[in-house]
Amino acid sequence: MTPLLASQGMTAAALTVSRMRPALAWRALDGDLVAGEVSARLRPDNRWFLYFDAWRADAYPPLADAVARDLGCDLYVTLEDAEYDALDACAEAGFAVHRRESYYRIPIDPAVTGLAGAALPAGLDVLSAADADVTRLRLLDDALRQDVPGWAGWRWDAGQFRAETFGPFFDPATYLVAVDRASGQYAGLVRIWRNRAGPRLGLIAMLAQYRRRGAARALLGQAFTVLAARGDTSVVGEADDANVAAVSLLTGLGARRYGGNVELIRRQPGRSVPY
Numbered sequence: 341m342t343p344l345l346a347s348q349g350m351t352a353a354a355l356t357v358s359r360m361r362p363a364l365a366w367r368a369l370d371g372d373l374v375a376g377e378v379s380a381r382l383r384p385d386n387r388w389f390l391y392f393d394a395w396r397a398d399a400y401p402p403l404a405d406a407v408a409r410d411l412g413c414d415l416y417v418t419l420e421d422a423e424y425d426a427l428d429a430c431a432e433a434g435f436a437v438h439r440r441e442s443y444y445r446i447p448i449d450p451a452v453t454g455l456a457g458a459a460l461p462a463g464l465d466v467l468s469a470a471d472a473d474v475t476r477l478r479l480l481d482d483a484l485r486q487d488v489p490g491w492a493g494w495r496w497d498a499g500q501f502r503a504e505t506f507g508p509f510f511d512p513a514t515y516l517v518a519v520d521r522a523s524g525q526y527a528g529l530v531r532i533w534r535n536r537a538g539p540r541l542g543l544i545a546m547l548a549q550y551r552r553r554g555a556a557r558a559l560l561g562q563a564f565t566v567l568a569a570r571g572d573t574s575v576v577g578e579a580d581d582a583n584v585a586a587v588s589l590l591t592g593l594g595a596r597r598y599g600g601n602v603e604l605i606r607r608q609p610g611r612s613v614p615y
Contacts, residue, residue: 355399357406366406368399375399380407380415385485385494389416397429404433404606415606420599427602435604439490440581444595445574446541448564453593455561461553464527465519466562470512472526474502477517480526484545489580490603509533514563518546518555530559532567532575539567541577544589556589 355368355375365379376394383389388411394400408415417435419426450456460466469477478501485491496504505515514532519525528546532539546555567575578600579586 355402357402359406359410366403366410368394368396368403370396376403378403378407380411383494384496384500385491387416387493388413389418392417392426392430394429397425397432400429400433404430404435408606408608412608414608417604417606419602419604421602422599427604430604433606435606438603438605440600440602441490441578442581442587442597442600443576443578444590445576445598446590446593446595447574448568448572450561450564450568453560453564455557455564455593458554458558458561460518460558461550461555463521464550464555465521466516466559467519468512469505469510469515469517469529469531472517474498474505476526477501477505477529480517480529480547481543483547484528484543487548488543488545488586489583509535511539513566514539516559516563518550518559520550528555528559530556530563532563539572539575541575560593 355370357366357368359366360377363379364381365377367377368375375396376392376399378390378392378394381389381391388407390404390407392400392403394403404415415435416438417430419430421427421440447453475498478496478498481501482495485494511532511534514534515529517529518527520527525547527550530544531542533542544556544560564575577590577595579590581587581600
């Protein structure tokens with residue numbers, strides 16, 4: 341481990357930060373005592389996200405300084421909006437609010453959602469992701485994410501996409517793909533994961549040329565029918581607070597907010613911010 345300089349903001353007993361090679365992890369030490377750790381992960385949208393595990397608030401600045409010095413790029417952190425101490429510590433470490441998401445609980449009852457009888461527009465069919473071509477499904481996922489706040493620039497590695505999609509929470513009955521019957525093009529999807537805590541809406545989206553025709557509501561209606569038959573009463577999901585279309589869709593279904601998260605950014609001096 342190579343010792344790095346402590347943060348310039350430290351005035352009392354300075355912490356020493358060491359890189360725990362070969363991992364992308366750093367540790368802050370006060371003498372022989374560990375004050376905190378942080379790890380970094382590069383997402384498929386080419387953004388570096390940090391994950392702090394710190395016991396002292398004064399560990400955040402030197403840890404963030406060390407990562408910024410080693411990686412030389414903008415850094416991101418996502419925290420629950422009620423993690424007040426961590427939010428304050430990240431602010432001291434140079435992070436600022438980049439965007440906010442809200443968590444919603446969505447009812448399944450068609451009498452509440454208004455999805456009873458929702459049908460796919462003429463010319464669209466539906467198939468399970470289990471029966472879809474995995475390469476075309478991956479490219480559809482990449483394309484849909486470009487219009488979702490916080491995900492622009494996302495490009496899946498083929499192996500990562502397969503592992504993520506067909507992992508333990510994959511539900512072939514609620515991961516549905518809309519297909520253009522004439523061209524065979526994958527037009528959109530609804531993705532509901534079968535998590536241990538209950539069903540979670542991962543994504544509902546259509547390509548631009550297939551929007552405003554009721555296709556998204558029809559896909560949701562089909563997936564919700566499956567869940568209702570299993571005895572589920574609600575689905576959780578999230579939406580960026582600035583995504584007016586997504587928020588309108590969820591609240592129009594009777595969804596209620598129950599929390600949220602905050603995405604923070606620490607900008608690297610001299611670099612532009614693409615997202």
